[in-house]
Amino acid sequence: MYTERASRLAGAVVWTNVPSGPGTVRVLPDGCMDLLWHEGRLLVAGPDTRAYVAEGVPGRWAGVRLRPGTAPALLGVPAHELRDRRAGLADLWPAARVRRLAARVNAAADPADALEHLALDLAARTGPPDPLLGRIVAALAAGRPVAETADALGVGARLLHRRSLAAFGYGPKTLARVLRLQRALALARDGVPLAETAVRAGFADQAHLARDVRELTGLPPRRLLG
Template sequence: MYKERVSRVSGAVVWVNRPDEGGVGRVLPDGCMDLLWHDGRLLVAGPDTRAYVTEGAQGVWVGLRFYPGTAPAVLGVPAYELLDRRVELSDLWPASVVRRLRARIGAAGDPAAALERIALERSVPPDPLLRRLVEALDAGRPVAATADELGLGARRLHRHSRAAFGYGPKTLARVLRMQRALALARAGVPLAETAVRAGYADQPHLARDVRELAGLPLTGLLGG
């Protein structure tokens, strides 16, 4: 069973997942990074360029999903160093600090709230430029036009994007477009209309993109 709520960390979401025993999970690319608590461990889920498949991940998972581009400032690590990776928080922070945080969460009655408080203590004001970039691309604005609107050259925009999201703005736009399409399709919008409204050339383009990013056809994702 999966539940989530809006976090007090700007733009973030707190979630708790109790997967079925032996079940297979599929985490789709979404432009985000997560701070995770599981079985007494603190981990970081880096940005994904493809679906991350979990098998037999038993027990309770607690996470804080940061707004796209905001986690690197909290973690002190550029996103591209964590691209398509899951790492122990102690690989990024001093082991003594992580031990204290693990003990703190382990002693808490509500691990999700404790994890959120830790993120709040270390959060920094979000970069307004990055938020404008995400909002523009999520609205379907072309990358080149967005760079002009932000007053950034293509190379500078690419550098900013890699540090904040792990990849360039074109990949971020592609990931956000897939998420828009999934939201529309899950709401019952016909697939041909979903493709047009999400910004694809046509329905076959939508199908190819989803299969490449998610590792399953769109109908398979909707069925799951």
């Protein structure tokens, strides 16, 4: 059973999942990174360029899904180093520190709450995120072209690409594509027909939408939504 709620950390989501049995888990790319807890271990889910597909792992999961661009500052690791990866936090930080943090989360009545506290502590230590990153996400999420976004923000294309790799894990064109996918899925799940969804989400046509959905998720739109 999966549940989620808004976090006290701005833009983040706290979630828990207890798989009901064996089966395939498909995590769709959304530009986010997650701080994870699973049966006593702390992990990090990097930004995905394609759907992450794995067989259901038994046991309880908890996570804090961090909005695009915020995790690298908290973790001290550029996002592109974690692209398409699930890594133990001990692979990124000193093992002794991770053991102390894991013990704190393991001792909590609710690991998800403890994980949220950990994320809040990290955010307090690192300070507010660079506002430029939020402006990049907002522009691309609204469907603005990459070149137009760079001009509007007063940064060159090369600088925008470098900042995007470090903050989001991939360049702005890939980020725009992932955010467009999320726009389309939100519309389709609200009952908007696929042809209209394609136009409103910024695709050339429904065939373009279908190709992108299949490439990014591994499934055709109707099967994915079904």
